[in-house]
Amino acid sequence: MTRPVRIGFIPLVDAAAVIVAVDKGFATAEGLDVTLVREVSWSNVRDKLNIGLFDAAHLLAPVAIASSLGLGHVKVPIVAPFNLGLNGNAITVSPALHAAIMSELEGDPFDPMATALALARVVAARRKGGAEPLTLGMTFPFSTHNYQLRFWMAAGGVDPDDDVRLVVLPPPYMVDSLANGHVDGFCVGAPWNSVAVDLGVGQILHFVSDILVRAAEKVLAIRQNWSEKNPDAVAALVRAASSAAEFIEQPQNRAEVAHLLAQPERIGVDADVIQRTLDGRLKISPDGTLRESSRYLLVGREGAARPDPVQAAWLYAQMVRWGQASFSPDALKTAKSVFRPDLYDAALGREKGEHAYGPDAVGAFAGPVFDADDIAGHLAAFQIGRRK
Numbered sequence: 508m509t510r511p512v513r514i515g516f517i518p519l520v521d522a523a524a525v526i527v528a529v530d531k532g533f534a535t536a537e538g539l540d541v542t543l544v545r546e547v548s549w550s551n552v553r554d555k556l557n558i559g560l561f562d563a564a565h566l567l568a569p570v571a572i573a574s575s576l577g578l579g580h581v582k583v584p585i586v587a588p589f590n591l592g593l594n595g596n597a598i599t600v601s602p603a604l605h606a607a608i609m610s611e612l613e614g615d616p617f618d619p620m621a622t623a624l625a626l627a628r629v630v631a632a633r634r635k636g637g638a639e640p641l642t643l644g645m646t647f648p649f650s651t652h653n654y655q656l657r658f659w660m661a662a663g664g665v666d667p668d669d670d671v672r673l674v675v676l677p678p679p680y681m682v683d684s685l686a687n688g689h690v691d692g693f694c695v696g697a698p699w700n701s702v703a704v705d706l707g708v709g710q711i712l713h714f715v716s717d718i719l720v721r722a723a724e725k726v727l728a729i730r731q732n733w734s735e736k737n738p739d740a741v742a743a744l745v746r747a748a749s750s751a752a753e754f755i756e757q758p759q760n761r762a763e764v765a766h767l768l769a770q771p772e773r774i775g776v777d778a779d780v781i782q783r784t785l786d787g788r789l790k791i792s793p794d795g796t797l798r799e800s801s802r803y804l805l806v807g808r809e810g811a812a813r814p815d816p817v818q819a820a821w822l823y824a825q826m827v828r829w830g831q832a833s834f835s836p837d838a839l840k841t842a843k844s845v846f847r848p849d850l851y852d853a854a855l856g857r858e859k860g861e862h863a864y865g866p867d868a869v870g871a872f873a874g875p876v877f878d879a880d881d882i883a884g885h886l887a888a889f890q891i892g893r894r895k
Contacts, residue, residue: 521592588850600692623663644693720870752807830893
């Protein structure tokens with residue numbers, strides 16, 4: 508007898524482990540009958556998970572934390588026993604904005620500090636000339652995309668709240684918004700950056716791995732009370748996702764995985780675009796320029812699937828920095844407790860501490876090494892912010 512489970516997802520490549528777990532039979536092998544439900548917005552996924560229409564979800568890591576803290580919506584404690592992806596985002600800008608940044612650039616175009624300083628000069632020139640502020644899209648207020656954009660811009664002296672406009676757009680709507688001139692750029696997950704480049708309406712300025720070496724992006728999110736009532740199902744989900752992640756990370760399987768993800772009811776874009784994403788080999792310009800990065804998207808390799816509470820602490824620190832939350836030791840403890848390496852280890856029969864993280868599990872390009880036990884010290888290092 509199989510256990511029915513409903514899982515919501517957004518059409519993004521970092522939903523791969525959930526999709527492949529179902530479509531390659533790994534979930535069935537674990538005694539699960541999973542129904543995948545494709546959604547268009549993160550608020551839909553969050554709300555349906557919170558009220559029980561979904562048993563689990565492909566979810567933005569910060570949304571799981573915000574839900575557990577009761578920030579921006581009702582308080583529903585969430586646990587994340589599996590990381591669906593590290594990194595995978597990129598910052599894409601219009602050809603006009605790219606040209607403006609390059610005209611002000613002093614240094615390496617792949618150095619985020621150099622581009623952030625160039626952006627600051629573009630912003631200042633626009634203000635002096637009486638132009639409208641730049642408008643940049645991100646997927647949700649409680650999202651890595653929001654924090655990554657803010658972290659990058661602020662490092663160069665651009666205040667994300669005063670100097671530009673940040674607007675929320677569902678991932679599938681990003682490209683049309685850029686093409687129509689509604690936004691000047693965006694930060695979103697794959698494949699939508701590549702789609703913009705292929706259509707000639709955008710240029711990838713940065714992979715998020717330029718900004719953060721390891722950024723917890725999406726998690727397999729489960730309501731805490733459901734997880735406590737259904738521990739065997741949670742363990743089975745972790746094992747199925749882990750088997751899928753291992754399958755995805757085998758180079759010889761990438762073409763098959765890309766074909767599965769390309770189906771209309773899954774992600775619904777060309778398989779070649781998806782395979783480029785999985786291979787970390789992306790076209791960054793409409794002229795065909797390619798860029799490769801082994802860190803572009805980590806689905807399971809390099810310990811990426813095991814939840815790291817330090818990553819949760821970094822995300823909570825960004826919520827405090829940008830005025831979404833007040834700092835408290837209890838809130839930090841709650842945020843860290845969302846990421847559950849213990850459930851991951853138990854499901855896979857691994858010893859605690861078998862996957863140790865380095866002293867800086869985030870690896871940001873600017874600021875001090877992140878210390879999860881000194882959030883105040885971390886925030887004090889930055890001049891721009893909106894702390895309550």
